[in-house]
Amino acid sequence: MPVLNALTIDVEDWYHVCGLPGEPVVSPDTERVVPAVGRLLALLARRGCRATFFLLGSVAQRHPGLAPSIAEAGHEIASHGWSHRLVTGLSPEEFRTELRRTGDLLERQTGRRPVGFRAPQWSLCRRRTPWAFPILRDEGYRYDSSLSPLPFVGDRRGPRGPFRIDTPAGPLVEVPPLVTRTPLGNLPTGGGWGFRFFPLGLIGASVAGLNRRGMPAVLYVHPREVDPEGPRLALPPLRSFVAYGPRSDAAPRLDALLERFSFTTLDQLVDRWDTV
Ligand SMILES: [Zn+2]
Structure with missing residues (x-):
């Protein structure tokens, strides 16, 4: 039986770029998240694939039909x-x-309280925010997908597969995103600029390599990455590269990987892994 992987979508708009001091002021008529999510839903439906959508509470509030339409299509x-x-x-x-407000809203909109969390820009940290893990568990979360084994934004020596974090409030399952191991360090091939930049063959080989060891690969994509015509914030060159460039449309790559590998939602993947 093939190893199941997980596709995850961080549902935010074109201007939710990581690390900005505050939310930029944009005109509501430039918002693009709803049609961009629609494109992802259509792509997933064509491939008969389910995914996990990590919604920002502020986005779900501004677009109250969004979470219900994703949930009705069978996604987490x-x-x-x-x-x-x-x-x-x-x-x-x-x-x-933040957790409670988002959980309350998503439960009101979809009838189910979320059990999974992802922090913006992998900003949970066992060293710097150890207090966050028991709060997650206490607020009803079963798993987290915020610890990336990458230099600079995560713990470059961190595990590449799922692992358990014991907190005073109970255990949490941690599911890191896909990275590619190289002699120079781990590469961010699982999503964002790295997913659009590195050769598709390398990304496929990385998924296959993890699966051969019985481990799932977790991919992540943002709606703005399948919206090449969307507006762009004026940012310093490095930030602009990370947020918007290169290869502005991630959809063809995503489609190729959905065809080649098996994917499911993170909660299902955690269910399976938890019983091993
Ligand atoms: Zn984000």
Whole structure:
């Protein structure tokens, strides 16, 4: 039986670029998240594939039909926090408030409370935000997908497959995103600029390599990455490269990987892994 992988979508708009000091002021008529999610839903439906959508609470509030339309298509609704502020910039109380506000809203909109969380820009950290893990568990979350084994934004020596984190409030399953191991360090091939930049053959080989060891690969994509005509914030060159360039349309690559490998939602993947 093939190993199941997980496709995850961080549902935010074109201007929710990681690490900005606050949410930029944009005109509501430039918002693109709904049609871009629609394109992803159509692609997934064509391939008969289910995915996990991490929604920002602020986006779900602005577009109240969005979470229900994703859930009705059979996908998992999970939480990306409320404001897109980095967890490292929040107090424990602010983090709990963001989680609860997003969980309450998504439950009201879809009838189910999310059990999965992903922090903006991999900003959960066992060293810098150890208090966040028991809060997640306490607020009803079963798994987290925010610890990336990457230099600079994560723990470059961190595990590449799922692992358990024991907290005073109970265990959490941590599911890291796909990276590619090289002698120079891990490459961010699982999503974002790396997914659009590195050769598709390398990404496919990385998924296959993990699957051969019985481990799932977790891919991630943002709606703006399948919206090549969308507006762009004026950013310094490195930030602009990470957010928008290169190869502005990730959809053909995603489609090729959905055809080649088997994918499911993160909650299903955690269910299977938890019983091993
Ligand atoms: Zn994000």
